[in-house]
Amino acid sequence: MRRDSRLSGVLHVLLHMAEQPGPSTSDTLARAMNTNPVVIRRLMAGLRDRGYVQSEKGHGGGWTIACDLSAVTLRDIYEALGRPELLAIGNRTDEPGCLVEQAVNAALGQTFDEAEMLLLRRFGEISLAMLSADFHARLSKRGGSIALETDHAA
Template sequence: MKQNSQLSDVLHVLLHMAEGEGPSTSEALAAAMRTNPVVLRRLMAGLRAAGFVSSAKGHGGGWVLSCPLERITLRDIHEALGAPAIVSLGFREDRPECLVAQAVNESLGAAVQEAEAALLKRLGSVTLAALSQDFHRRMVRHRANGGHGHHRLEEHLHED
């Protein structure tokens, strides 16, 4: 089963945008996500509607953050992406007649709801600012160990 990486992809892009100097084009951001610019624009539409990003067309245009990182939680981003299922445990049958399947579905369904509630609570406690701070701590260690670059979108596109 293919995992949904939209949240991870968008968080990656948003942190690159936070590090950038000025607007980032859909093409550059899509390249960082290894996807098509149309896919990137579709994902960013929900973030724009939530007020987290804005875009401008034309020369010098692109996507920019329009909200402080401290005010955006991972749960906010998840919800702006349409709140896709975060636990993808399915059932053999959705509406079983079999009493065994009914018992299994009820038990698994309750476990999935509890897991999703716990995960959403955790996502609501982590801000983009916290991710940015973690990135900066890692960058300091990386450079102290002789590493180079990897803090701007342009460098990322060449290193990954």
């Protein structure tokens, strides 16, 4: 099962937008991510509905960040994406009549719940500003540019 990379992708886009002075078009962002503009719009739709980003049509239009990076966590972004499934494995049946399966579900289900809660808790502890700060730390350590296009060679 190919892993869902929407959260990873949209965070990447957001941090790039944060480095841009003006709006970024879906097309520019898509080229940088080696994907399609429509994919970018799909990712951003949920964030726009929640007011984390803004979109403008026409000349000079595109996407702009519309929130305080330190006030938005990865969990907020995750929920804006529609809370995609976190775990790749699960119980075979939700409410089985079989007592054996109930025992299996109880043990596995509790473990699954713990793992999901851990993920959500960690997401809630990381703000976009922290990611941005980490990026800038890496940048000054390397001493490179922040040009969106050139950095995407690999």
